[in-house]
Amino acid sequence: MNFASLAVVAATAATFGRITLAKLSRVIVRQRLLSEQTRLNIDAIKQGIEGRPVMTFGTFLAYSFSPLPSNYLFIAYGLTSLSIAFLAVPFFVGRLVSYAFWIKTASAIGDRFDLDWVESSPYFIVYFIVSQLLFIPIIYGFTRIDWHSVFAGGRFQWLRRSH
16 A cells, blocks of 8 residues: 555645635535624634634644544634635644554554454444534634734623614
């Protein structure tokens, strides 16, 4: 098996899939479902990210190495209306390196221990379901944080609803 080619194809597919999520998030959620107050609030994130490009790149790169689901990161990022390349490039680099590592490592372990997918698959299914259920409310909470207060004053508070 050519590990490098497999890692390139997998990282490319993962990146393009996440780009699609971000674009759909922008077109469907931001433009059609979010209130004007929520859009203005999320624009504070945009300003905060644009003002810290090196830290943002490093954060996105580090996140791409983690086992945490990245779908929600791209959905949330799509709400900001920032350039997708700003997130996609560090994500691709991180996934390329991590996929190459995990493909090689899993192959070596599988050859050595003769592991069976059927025995371990229930653990992965539970992880997937639990992570999806936990991250949906996190995205909602993301839109309810007063981002102007976070970036301007360095303090956390919830966004107040306008009446």
